[in-house]
Amino acid sequence: MSATQLPDQGVDAFVLEADGLAKSFAGVHALRGVDFALRAGEVHALVGENGAGKSTLIKVITGVYRPDAGTVRLAGQDRSFRSPLEAQSAGISTIYQEVNLVPLMSVARNLYLGREPRRFGLVDPRAMNRGAAATLERYGVRVDVTRPLHTLGLGAQQMVAIARAVQSQARVVIMDEPTSSLEGREVSTLFSVIRTLREQGIAVVFVSHRLDELYEICDRVTVLRDGAVVHTGALAGLDRLELISLMLGRELSAVRAEGATAFGTASHAAGADARPALRAENLDLRHRLHGVSLDVRAGEVVGLGGLLGAGRSETAKAIIGALPTDGGSVDVDGKRLHRRNPAAAMRAGVVMLAEDRKAEGIIPNLSVRENIVLAALPRMSRAGVLSAEKQDAVVKLFMDRLRIKASSPHQRVSDLSGGNQQKVLLARWLCMNPKVLLLDEPTRGIDVGAKAEVQALIDELAREGLAVLLISSELEELIEGSDRVVVLKDGSVVGHLDGDEVTEERLLHALAAAPSDPARGDQDPDSGSVAAASGSIVAETAAAADSGDEEQKR
Amino acid sequence: MSSITWSPTAVGRDRLLRWLQDYGVYGALVILLIVAVALNTGFMSASNWRVQLFQLSPTLLVALGMALVIGTEGIDLSVGAVIALAAAVIPLYIGYGAWPAVGIALLLGAASGSLGGSMVAFAGVQPIVATLALMIGLRGLAELMNGDAAKPVVDSTLLSLGENSALGVPVMAWIALAAAVITGLVLRLTTFGRQLVAIGDNRPASRLAGLPVRRVLITVYVISGVLSALAGALIVGHGAEADPANQGLNMELNAITAVVVGGTPLTGGRVRVLGTVAGALFMQLITAVLTQHNVHASYTQIVEAAIICFAVYASRERGTR
Numbered sequence: 001m002s003a004t005q006l007p008d009q010g011v012d013a014f015v016l017e018a019d020g021l022a023k024s025f026a027g028v029h030a031l032r033g034v035d036f037a038l039r040a041g042e043v044h045a046l047v048g049e050n051g052a053g054k055s056t057l058i059k060v061i062t063g064v065y066r067p068d069a070g071t072v073r074l075a076g077q078d079r080s081f082r083s084p085l086e087a088q089s090a091g092i093s094t095i096y097q098e099v100n101l102v103p104l105m106s107v108a109r110n111l112y113l114g115r116e117p118r119r120f121g122l123v124d125p126r127a128m129n130r131g132a133a134a135t136l137e138r139y140g141v142r143v144d145v146t147r148p149l150h151t152l153g154l155g156a157q158q159m160v161a162i163a164r165a166v167q168s169q170a171r172v173v174i175m176d177e178p179t180s181s182l183e184g185r186e187v188s189t190l191f192s193v194i195r196t197l198r199e200q201g202i203a204v205v206f207v208s209h210r211l212d213e214l215y216e217i218c219d220r221v222t223v224l225r226d227g228a229v230v231h232t233g234a235l236a237g238l239d240r241l242e243l244i245s246l247m248l249g250r251e252l253s254a255v256r257a258e259g260a261t262a263f264g265t266a267s268h269a270a271g272a273d274a275r276p277a278l279r280a281e282n283l284d285l286r287h288r289l290h291g292v293s294l295d296v297r298a299g300e301v302v303g304l305g306g307l308l309g310a311g312r313s314e315t316a317k318a319i320i321g322a323l324p325t326d327g328g329s330v331d332v333d334g335k336r337l338h339r340r341n342p343a344a345a346m347r348a349g350v351v352m353l354a355e356d357r358k359a360e361g362i363i364p365n366l367s368v369r370e371n372i373v374l375a376a377l378p379r380m381s382r383a384g385v386l387s388a389e390k391q392d393a394v395v396k397l398f399m400d401r402l403r404i405k406a407s408s409p410h411q412r413v414s415d416l417s418g419g420n421q422q423k424v425l426l427a428r429w430l431c432m433n434p435k436v437l438l439l440d441e442p443t444r445g446i447d448v449g450a451k452a453e454v455q456a457l458i459d460e461l462a463r464e465g466l467a468v469l470l471i472s473s474e475l476e477e478l479i480e481g482s483d484r485v486v487v488l489k490d491g492s493v494v495g496h497l498d499g500d501e502v503t504e505e506r507l508l509h510a511l512a513a514a515p516s517d518p519a520r521g522d523q524d525p526d527s528g529s530v531a532a533a534s535g536s537i538v539a540e541t542a543a544a545a546d547s548g549d550e551e552q553k554r
Numbered sequence: 555m556s557s558i559t560w561s562p563t564a565v566g567r568d569r570l571l572r573w574l575q576d577y578g579v580y581g582a583l584v585i586l587l588i589v590a591v592a593l594n595t596g597f598m599s600a601s602n603w604r605v606q607l608f609q610l611s612p613t614l615l616v617a618l619g620m621a622l623v624i625g626t627e628g629i630d631l632s633v634g635a636v637i638a639l640a641a642a643v644i645p646l647y648i649g650y651g652a653w654p655a656v657g658i659a660l661l662l663g664a665a666s667g668s669l670g671g672s673m674v675a676f677a678g679v680q681p682i683v684a685t686l687a688l689m690i691g692l693r694g695l696a697e698l699m700n701g702d703a704a705k706p707v708v709d710s711t712l713l714s715l716g717e718n719s720a721l722g723v724p725v726m727a728w729i730a731l732a733a734a735v736i737t738g739l740v741l742r743l744t745t746f747g748r749q750l751v752a753i754g755d756n757r758p759a760s761r762l763a764g765l766p767v768r769r770v771l772i773t774v775y776v777i778s779g780v781l782s783a784l785a786g787a788l789i790v791g792h793g794a795e796a797d798p799a800n801q802g803l804n805m806e807l808n809a810i811t812a813v814v815v816g817g818t819p820l821t822g823g824r825v826r827v828l829g830t831v832a833g834a835l836f837m838q839l840i841t842a843v844l845t846q847h848n849v850h851a852s853y854t855q856i857v858e859a860a861i862i863c864f865a866v867y868a869s870r871e872r873g874t875r
Binding site: 347352354362381386 | 756759766
């Protein structure tokens with residue numbers, strides 16, 4: 001029923017309640033018995049790492065998915081939405097990370113899509129444009145509302161999406177990473193809008209990976225991990241370190257020295273004075289990286305730490321030139337990479353194992369053999385004609401060495417298990433004889449056995465003299481696999497851990513480093529100010545780690 | 555628990571569709587031949603086959619290029635217009651001899667392909683839009699160059715290319731066969747061929763693997779343009795006239811049909827050369843059988859449409875796996 005029939009709600013009235021929600025996909029549990037309650041007039045943070053179940057929860061609440069078990073109550077009534085449209089008309093509006101509007105329609109039309117003001121049964125464009133201009137004014141967006149939406153900046157488009165969601169008589173507004181494409185100034189406008197919503201008694205669910213933002217705007221927090229709620233409560237009473245421990249599932253007291261991974265305990269013998277095999281300096285990528293610098297020496301594993309959205313994958317992709325950078329340089333063995341694309345990086349000896357194995361890794365319909373030799377094809381041919389012997393030799397070598405389990409080299413790669421697919425991709429890169437290996441979540445989504453094998457292999461490769469940059473969301477893997485760790489936050493380097501400092505506790509401290517607004521660098525992409533800002537955070541991290549020599553490393 | 559149980563009938567249906575996509579065209583070809591011979595014992599005569607091969611060969615040449623383009627998740631609508639362009643330039647240069655004239659036609663085909671390919675590879679224009687522009691523009695250009703009326707072409711070399719036979723098989727058919735064999739070998743044995751398939755299957759991954767994505771895309775469209783121009787030269791030689799207003803009309807549709815019926819998925823990542831040959835042959839023969847038995851042309855088109863629908867349905871099921 002409609003909102004107007006409800007009695008006045010007390011502060012503690014729950015506008016939205018979810019009880020025991022469960023959802024699984026093909027036997028994998030995405031949600032297991034999740035309870036979630038939202039009060040009217042609160043801003044509720046929903047946090048968790050990748051795969052924790054945040055988006056599944058949102059999708060179940062808004063009717064994109066049907067839950068396997070559990071109920072959703074809106075204003076005390078059991079509801080089971082069959083589509084996002086139903087949820088929306090009941091008062092739950094959702095703003096997705098990527099803008100879901102019609103790019104070619106005018107701003108005003110987008111704002112009123114599906115509920116255009118009518119006059120004599122026809123759309124009344126004058127009323128629509130007037131209303132749209134007035135509405136957007138309140139959100140600090142002053143544009144010609146008759147312009148097509150796509151001519152606006154991404155931030156302004158996001159504001160239109162938010163204005164649209166709020167306009168449609170929402171009682172609950174769900175924002176899935178609304179700030180990821182916004183500039184600093186736009187973020188503050190958004191926050192003032194959110195505060196207005198809160199005063200109007202609208203409940204806001206706020207998903208973001210930027211801790212500073214959570215602490216600035218949110219009242220309560222629900223932490224998800226592996227599809228279950230691990231914590232719900234007021235945000236003010238929870239310090240950053242605790243929040244991060246909850247998200248990552250690491251009890252500070254339980255951090256032990258001995259490992260659960262297959263990495264060797266001894267560090268790799270890279271001479272501290274050895275020239276870096278890879279040196280990246282001041283990589284800038286609009287909104288995503290701000291002056292990231294790092295170097296990796298031959299025979300060394302450098303971990304890249306950070307929470308989701310900190311810019312780890314972006315750093316790796318910027319290094320090999322898969323993302324166009326706005327500034328910065330990459331040197332391999334002291335030689336500057338001038339052409340920035342994956343093929344040039346590969347020729348220079350830098351290869352990257354992509355995070356998304358399915359979308360950016362395997363060629364699904366090709367065989368194991370063809371996937372392994374894919375990048376090396378030109379080396380296996382004479383005048384463009386492929387040599388079967390050369391291919392067979394390489395394929396056999398790597399299938400044996402990496403113990404790839406396939407019925408034959410001619411089996412379709414998409415029929416293999418995740419772990420074996422990952423090994424096929426590793427083989428693809430290793431047969432290029434790389435000097436530098438960038439590994440983005442090399443053990444994600446593969447079984448325990450294969451995971452240990454991959455970890456042991458990384459160790460072995462570094463011992464053989466490869467420079468390895470390791471990105472992993474698993475603290476254990478990052479800590480035990482790396483000789484050094486570079487910590488990223490919001491696209492900037494905020495700390496370095498070296499030698500004995502490479503412990504989970506130190507890493508958690510670095511991740512929880514105090515807020516530092518200028519470091520966002522969004523308002524001023526000028527690299528000078530960014531470098532200065534991130535420098536200050538390094539100092540703080542260093543202080544937290546009781547170690548004075550951090551700054552010299554920058 | 556119940557959500558992961560798998561209904562056995564679904565598996566059976568899936569396997570059937572997969573088999574149909576892989577081998578259906580050969581089975582259909584055999585059935586068609588049996589029916590055709592049963593209806594008319596003269597169907598297997600040499601003279602009938604010669605007629606069929608004359609009509610089949612240009613379509614097959616174009617379809618081979620089309621199969622490569624489709625393998626990269628693209629499409630080339632400009633092939634018919636390239637045939638018209640070839641037909642328009644051949645009379646202009648035939649005075650220098652057949653080979654220079656054909657050579658210039660092939661060059662123009664390559665130029666058209668590199669233009670379309672560049673639009674796709676560099677400007678990121680959708681293949682269907684880029685080649686649609688060429689389809690309209692080149693046909694217009696060809697008609698402008700030639701004028702309204704068809705021009706007779708009497709060069710003996712060109713006519714023999716279009717009319718003569720070797721070992722009882724039309725020269726045209728030998729050319730198309732050679733093109734099919736070469737296409738198959740290129741796909742299977744060369745760097746270019748494997749890169750083409752990989753790019754069609756997963757372009758982001760191919761780019762990250764350092765493959766020369768743009769170069770491969772442009773080359774594919776150039777090949778399609780050259781094969782189409784060659785088909786245009788053969789059509790002119792066979793008909794002894796250059797008629798850019800009518801030659802190559804609907805060729806893009808016939809070629810796409812042959813490729814799709816042959817089991818090449820429109821989603822890219824897989825090119826079936828033998829299937830394309832069989833698909834082109836099947837579509838040619840079914841038209842011939844229906845025509846020979848005085849089935850009205852309108853019904854023939856409806857039958858063709860039904861076949862296309864079925865082929866696309868089968869490939870769609872495969873694609874969703």
